[in-house]
Amino acid sequence: MEFEQQVEKVEARIRKACDRSGRPRTDVRVVAVTKYVSVERAKQALQHGYSHLGENRWPDAREKLEEISDAATWHFIGHLQTKKAKHVVGKFQYIHSLDRLSLAEEIEKRAKALDLTVPCFVQFNVSGEPSKYGLPPEDADTFVEQMNSLPHIRIIGLMAMAPHEEDAQRTRPVFAQLRQLRDQLNQKQIYHTRFHELSMGMSNDFEVAIEEGATIIRLGSVLVGNDG
């Protein structure tokens, strides 16, 4: 019951942000981030129509993946160590944290062995905080160009995390820059096909991200909670 109310509140905020920016609600997909919560809570999210679930560490995700498996579409959203890619490819349908060539080559190798293509987001560190993962935006052209030669990876968009701000409005430039980066890469035709997705916005800043063009928001605490 409590969860139902939480869902209603968040959905109302999403709708309003969509309205403010003249976008249909169907433009924005929610990935329910279940990394803090139990398998039961993840199943509850599924029952409420959140069929896309996100996890950021393989060991923590394992139990949920085994229990829920293909009842959900799984997104790997956290930093991915190269040696862990073998656990992730084939189990998660999307990888949001592609941020270096060595990781791309490992994903390529694993995907090829399984005869599948992995849709990926290139993660950027737009704010330049040293503590954040992601490519510097200056490296975008070179990196995305390199992805052309890895046929088992398909770049479908870009991903970024904004710094935590008390005032979410201050995250706006980060999201706007990621959108511009996507548009520039497409305009220059660096990649062999256009890509559209922007994975940006979390509990603290999803409304601003929607206003700046997010197509995927990753919601943990505000939606499913963070207390197990």
Ligand SMILES: *Cc1c(COP(=O)(O)O)cnc(C)c1O
């Ligand atoms: C944990 C996490 C989220 C969700 O965080 P909340 O602030 O709880 O919504 C989103 N994206 C990534 C990459 C995360 O690690």
